[in-house]
Amino acid sequence: MLLSAFLRGGAPLIKAGAGLIAITRPVSPSVNQCQLTHLQPNPINFEMATYQHEEYVSRLQSLGLNVISLPIEPELPDSVFVEDCAVVFNECAIITRPGADSRKPEVPSVAKALQSHRHLFFIEEPGTLDGGDVIVAGKNVYVGLSGRSNQEAIDQIQNYLELYGYTVHGVKITECLHLKSAATLIGPSTFLVNPQWIDASQFGQSKIITVHPDEPNAANAIWIADNLLVFPSAYPLTAEKLKHLGYLIAEVPADELAKAEGAVTCCSLIFKE
Ligand code: CIR
Numbered sequence: 001m002l003l004s005a006f007l008r009g010g011a012p013l014i015k016a017g018a019g020l021i022a023i024t025r026p027v028s029p030s031v032n033q034c035q036l037t038h039l040q041p042n043p044i045n046f047e048m049a050t051y052q053h054e055e056y057v058s059r060l061q062s063l064g065l066n067v068i069s070l071p072i073e074p075e076l077p078d079s080v081f082v083e084d085c086a087v088v089f090n091e092c093a094i095i096t097r098p099g100a101d102s103r104k105p106e107v108p109s110v111a112k113a114l115q116s117h118r119h120l121f122f123i124e125e126p127g128t129l130d131g132g133d134v135i136v137a138g139k140n141v142y143v144g145l146s147g148r149s150n151q152e153a154i155d156q157i158q159n160y161l162e163l164y165g166y167t168v169h170g171v172k173i174t175e176c177l178h179l180k181s182a183a184t185l186i187g188p189s190t191f192l193v194n195p196q197w198i199d200a201s202q203f204g205q206s207k208i209i210t211v212h213p214d215e216p217n218a219a220n221a222i223w224i225a226d227n228l229l230v231f232p233s234a235y236p237l238t239a240e241k242l243k244h245l246g247y248l249i250a251e252v253p254a255d256e257l258a259k260a261e262g263a264v265t266c267c268s269l270i271f272k273e
Helices: 047-061 103-112 153-165 236-244
Strands: 005-008 011-014 020-024 066-069 084-088 092-093 119-122 134-138 140-145 165-172 183-187 190-193 209-210 221-226 228-232 250-251 271-272
Touching: 011 092, 020 047, 020 103, 047 066, 047 228, 047 250, 066 209, 066 221, 084 103, 092 103, 092 153, 119 250, 153 165, 183 221, 228 236, 236 250
Parallel strands: 020 066, 092 119, 140 165, 190 209, 228 250
Antiparallel strands: 005 011, 020 271, 084 092, 134 140, 183 190, 221 228
16 A cells, blocks of 8 residues: 655645545535435535535545546436445445435446446345445444335345355444444444444444534544544544544535535445455
8 A cells, every 4th residue: 555645734644545446426416306314405505515525536536546436417416425326345346225216226327337346246125225324344244224224135235245254233223314324434443433323332342432422423434544534524523532543634525415414425435446
């Protein structure tokens, strides 16, 4: 891995994303018709959302990731949230069957983009799965039993991944859209968690870091490598805590797409080349 140090915004970061691909897709102009589960409609400024998304993409590029941008999907309001369409492992990828019907047409273009990189497995009816419900921690795969992802999908994932030695765990969450709203992996065995939305004992003996209680949405971070995180700039108290713990933080503006219940992990599919 290339570890060339560089300076941006005064903070020393490392180009730790070399050797990683990130699939992204621009914000759809119909984003205001997005699915909403826990939020009331709040007008999304398309130009601002696009600007913030471009900042996100350029930050991934500056960290060394090879970004593949899929064509815009003007008719699919939630199509910027590519994370929900697939889960990519080192050995294969699982193409999801999103829980919201309006999101199912987002999947084929993501599958097409992945087919030259991984062997593909597909979640079949009656299984439903959003990629935002899946955390891969080594050979443990945690799947949120949310309003979008069901036990049938978990059974199919277990079946596909047994071959590669993974163990799949169904995880209970409350009051949030996806497992990754409540928790993300920020180290080989370290989770950033909002304990109001998940009982972290479900992650076994892992190390747990909690978000600041005033920032319930701050548990969604992208762990690139080593101790480097891509983190939404809207959560300064949790960011400060993480910096004190030794994390390097690449902060990105993400508040416009937060009105669509999206966070930083949702906007990319990141995997080893
Ligand atoms: C939805 O409800 O499906 C979108 N409005 C937000 C999806 C966010 N995706 C994610 O957290 N992985």
